[in-house]
Amino acid sequence: MRALFFDVFGTIVDWRTGIAREAQAILKPLGYALDWLAFADAWRAQYQPGMNEVRTGRIPFAKLDVIHRRMLDRIRPRFGLEKVDEDVLAELNLAWHRLDAWKDVAPGFARLRHRFLLAPCSNGNIALMVDLARRNDIRWDAILGSEIAGDFKPKPRVYLASAEALNLQPGECMMVAAHSNDLAAAAALGLRTAHVARPGENGPGTGEAAPRVPVDVAARSFEDLADKLAT
Numbered sequence: 001m002r003a004l005f006f007d008v009f010g011t012i013v014d015w016r017t018g019i020a021r022e023a024q025a026i027l028k029p030l031g032y033a034l035d036w037l038a039f040a041d042a043w044r045a046q047y048q049p050g051m052n053e054v055r056t057g058r059i060p061f062a063k064l065d066v067i068h069r070r071m072l073d074r075i076r077p078r079f080g081l082e083k084v085d086e087d088v089l090a091e092l093n094l095a096w097h098r099l100d101a102w103k104d105v106a107p108g109f110a111r112l113r114h115r116f117l118l119a120p121c122s123n124g125n126i127a128l129m130v131d132l133a134r135r136n137d138i139r140w141d142a143i144l145g146s147e148i149a150g151d152f153k154p155k156p157r158v159y160l161a162s163a164e165a166l167n168l169q170p171g172e173c174m175m176v177a178a179h180s181n182d183l184a185a186a187a188a189l190g191l192r193t194a195h196v197a198r199p200g201e202n203g204p205g206t207g208e209a210a211p212r213v214p215v216d217v218a219a220r221s222f223e224d225l226a227d228k229l230a231t
Contacts, residue, residue, distance in 0.1 A: 001171075001173070001174055001192060002116065002117060002168055002172045002173070003116055003117040003119065003141075003163075003166055003168055003172065003174070004112060004116045004117070004118050004173075004174050004176050005119055005120070005121035005159070005162050005175050005186075005191070006118070006120050006121065006122070006175075006176045007120075007121065007122060007153075007176065007177035007178065007179060008122040008124055008129065009099075009122070009123075010178050010179065010198055010201045010202075010207065011176065011177050011178040011198060012101055012102065012120075012132075012136075013099040013132060013136070014099060014100055014101070015040070015044060015096070016037065016041065016044070016202060017100070018098065018099035018100055019039070019096070020036035020037045020040040022092070022098055023095060024036045026088065026092050026095070027081075030084070032079075032080070032081070034079050037203070039075075041202065041203075042078060043068075043071055043072060044202075046070075046071035046074055046075065047067075047071065051064075051067060051123060051152040054151065054152055055152055055155055061151060063127075063128075063147060064096075064123055064125045064146065065093065065096075065128060068093055068096055069093045072089065072093060096124075096128060097127075097128055097132065097135075098131070099132060100135070101132075101136040102221075102222075104221035104222045105136065105138070106136075106137065108221065108226050109138060109139075109222065111223070111231045112229070112231050113139065113141075114231060115229070115231045116229075116231075117166060118139075118141055119141055119142040119143065119144045119162065119166070120143055120144060120145055121144050121145045121153070121158065121162045122145040122146065123145065123152045123153055124145065124146070126143050126148075129143045130143065142165060142166065144162035144165050145158060145162065146158055148161055148162070149162070153185065154184075154185030154186075156185070159175065159185065159186050159189050160189060163191070169190075170189050170190035170191045171190050171191070173191050173192065174191060174193065174194055174216070175187075175191045175192070176194045176195075176196060176225065177193075177195065177196070178195065178196050178197065178198035178201060178208055179208065180212035181213075183195060183211065184213045187213070187215075192216045193216050194216060194219060194225055194228075194229075195210070195211035195217070195218045196219050196220075196221065196222060196225060197218075197220050217229070
């Protein structure tokens with residue numbers, strides 16, 4: 001095994017807290033008083049439906065930044081944001097570029113990178129992955145995933161294009177994620193799989209504390225993953 005591919009939203013970064021924080025920082029000075037976590041949850045709830053329009057061929061492929069903005073427009077009426085100016089909406093959409101990594105990411109990655117190539121295999125576009133990496137001092141060997149594949153996970157092309165980009169066979173790669181459906185899709189293509197628990201991803205007790213599908217490695221954190229991969 002030579003490369004680790006990572007899911008990002010939820011697995012590496014805490015999207016819920018970050019979106020709530022950024023939305024409050026941008027909208028509260030303008031006089032808006034929302035349930036900020038509920039706003040984050042509602043925006044994220046549009047994630048799979050938004051990408052599924054691309055997966056099913058209903059609309060052409062678009063970067064996740066574009067999908068995120070469409071998602072935002074769908075929930076604006078629910079939160080009374082119909083009159084928010086375009087420049088404010090553009091800044092709000094960049095909230096996804098300013099998320100913080102979970103605390104175990106830095107120490108875990110510092111060990112993992114000595115043995116493996118590390119790359120995101122995310123539905124996030126390249127600019128988004130670059131900004132998250134710079135914010136959290138993540139040193140990727142490459143940025144892979146949806147934008148190079150022209151599709152969104154769990155479509156097979158996203159995983160296979162990531163392996164091909166590094167001149168590797170699927171069996172030389174391991175998909176690392178906190179979401180069992182992501183890992184099941186990767187495993188079906190011959191990638192190895194590792195589950196990292198994120199029991200609080202969507203709020204207390206809401207994420208996956210353990211995998212729901214067979215995996216090669218189940219870890220409590222990225223430090224635990226480094227232990228189990230002997231790095």
